[in-house]
Amino acid sequence: MEYIRITSIDNPLFRAMHDLMKEVFPPEEVLEYALWKEPLEDPGIRVFVAVHEGKVVGATEYRYYDDLQVAMTDFTIIGQAGLGIGRFLARKRWADLEDLAVKSGKPMIGMFAEIYDPYRIEGHAFGGVKPMDPYVRREVLSHLGYKRIDFPYVHPSWENNGEAVEELDLCFLPTDEDMTALDAAIVEKFLKGYYAILANKPQAWHDMVGGLGQQTALALLPL
Secondary structure, eight states, X not given: OEEEEOOOTTSHHHHHHHHHHHHHSOGGGSOOGGGGHHHHHOTTEEEEEEEXXXXXXXXXXXXXETTTTXXXXXXXXXXXXXXXXXXXXXXXXXXHHHHHHHHHTSOOOEEEEEEEOTTTSTTOOGGGOGGGSHHHHHHHHHHHTOEEESSOOOEEOTTOSSOEEOSEEEEEEESXXXXXXXXXXXXXXXXXXXXXXXXXXXXXXXXXXXXXXXOSEEEEEOO
């Protein structure tokens, strides 16, 4: 299996990846094809596909914020069961992030990820691929060490229509397994930067971010 970076919407592998995204994610979670041009060309945004026998069978997007010493996994897609795609992507991604942290001269604190609450996203088939089932994914990510950040999370729709998406939890995978809380200022700064690209954010999102500014630490709870 190959781990190949995508840096242009003109790469045929990107079309295959975008089609895969539309199969497994709800519409509000998929950025329009043409709007991917700038993110793919951004050196700070890392988009990789897993290619097996010439076919895109998985993908992941992530980024590293050396000023905050944190990473963010935007998404992980497993397009087929029985190939070990999830472990392959996780290992390759973590090795890449560790290298980026070393180059920054500061250790990585951990990695954010938005994780579906299966009890709030019922009814979506996620392409019929069992490893993408929210119940399965949440348990796998819990085993990897992700913790739920203790605050009511609101996610602005990637359709940029101002709608609030509330079926997700913002979670964190600390490099220190004994970490029990995260600096609220890191979460606030991260979210402001991460969603800067979306002009139409719901008022609930602004209220959430404002609330983070009133806190000092957020507990990390079991998934």
